[in-house]
Amino acid sequence: MTNAIRMRQVWTIARLQLTRVFFSKRSFWVYLLALFPSVIFLGHGVEVKWKRERWGAQKTESGILQSIRRGDTDGEVLQKAGMPITDFRSGAFRRRREIGGENEEREIERRYMMFFDGTNRWDLRFENGILQSKRSRPLNDFDEDRQIFAGVFQYFYLRLAIFFGCLGIFMNLFRGEMMDKTLHFWFLIPARREVLLAGKYLAGLIASVLIFGTGAALSFALMLWPQDPAQLSAFWQVEGAVHLFWYAAAAGLACAGYGSVFLASGLLLRNPILPAVVILLWESINGILPTLLQKLSVLYYVQALCPTPPPVNANAPLLVRLLSAPAEPPAAVVSVLGVMAVTAVVLWISSKAVRRLEINYGVE
């Protein structure tokens, strides 16, 4: 049998399997997992657009807002800046403070005003009618949004969505057939077991790459949607397409790496949850492992492809922050070759396992 015929067999098996992977009732949760970030980014986009439109009608000149100083009265502020978008008074309360050894009790009335200058929102806080603090922040910060997307991609997509998605998709390829008592149909077709393995892996890979790649790309697009058009066009001209490509590549490689591992564990073990727990723990503590051990994980190579480093969690326990010492990321070529080499080795082990696989529906 020539290689061309085997390739055709692989594709035929992949095509048949693809329908099951894409449209099976059991796969719907994978779509949910892949599209959840898009829904949240859509919500954020709608909120920003809505606020921009609503607040834009009551815009105040930026120069006027900058001219307001601490110590101004609320009347002066209203005279200068006009009606605020939000004006909120809190009930009076007493504050006791010690001045020169004597206790003084004052009644304080708080007031909060919010203005919008077309780009930034200005938060003004008053106590007894005197301005105490003035703070401005952009309604939408593009750099911050990109940083958040990097965090979402690296913490949610790579560590959770793709991990559990691949666990579901690739484990289903053989273990699922075993539980459905349908694996013997596949073993009866006139094709080598390795061909069957390649076909099933290809189907899982295509499905996972399409589902998670599309999910990540959609989230990326929805993150960009509410941004300022000028900033957006500058971003697309310089690095937008490159970022999108590397995020998609990272998602694809993660699917290939995790997919091969879960396919193998589905073949070698009756309960693939155990390796899943071990891998999940290993990948979770990856950041605090010694440099050498960090290199023994899919995440190390895949994260290196991401164009923006993930934000550091300032709320993480001190011990974790002290122990966190990310290893020097490898070059992109090394990352791609590294994951592909791991995938090839794991698939080779799987091909040995599938040849020895015996159907025993009774123990499932």
Add this chain to the structure above:
Amino acid sequence: MAVYRRGYQRYQGPLTGEWDRLLVLPRFAWESLMQQRLIAILFVLALFWPAGCALFIYFSHHLDLLQGFGGAASNIFQVNGEFFFVFMNVQSFAAIVLSAFAGPSLIAPDLANGALPLYFSRPLTRTTYVFSRMFVLAGVLSPVTWIPGLLLFAMQSGMAGWGWFAENYRLGLAVMGGFFLWILLVSLIAMACSAYVRWRVVAGALVLGLFFILGGAAELANAVLRVDWASALNPGRSMEQVWRAMLGLEPLPGPDAWQCAVCLGLMVAGLAVVLRRKLRPVEVVS
């Protein structure tokens, strides 16, 4: 009596009490669970941390053994609410892993093999069935959660004296109450997943995934929407907030203990609805 005269006769012997019936299923299930090597290994692994905590308490009362640390030892080796919070956090993870392996084998096989009519033809209601299955998990999870917690509390009370106990009895109650809540939540999640997917292996993955993915999704929503209320959707985080309130510790940023408790209550109600829908003795297949 001739054989043809032996018609149906109601059982006239003594009946088991309602509470005894509740324990029939757990009795057999515990036996079969403990025969699984993996469960036994996980069970033993889950007891390492309590053993380490016991050593910690011992050293906190024998600081003379740690002279190498200097004065810092007395600051590090303090047994207080924070100590029990860390203990509960680690053991709660052990409880999740144990329930992911032990939980799905409780209901999924009964549903997959159509065995529910056999149970419900006995004097067992759906509620009794759910409670007895929950007892199985509670029996497996208790020795790694509230029992070592109470032993640690007793050990500390014994070593620190009556004064410490009188001042901190609330910690012991919090450890026990907090773990009871956690066992209830984890057991319901394990049983609902088991009933929903009917596949033991997939249900196990779902139990694990639910905790991790809900945690990740909550953090994602917080980061993207610049809010902190989404933390309440993370069962682990919500429970931590409730535990901190019970232990009298500073609350974590985000929704307060009451809001988290309401969210947890809603989750429990949702899981109970799933179990009610899925546990039907008769299934009509069209």
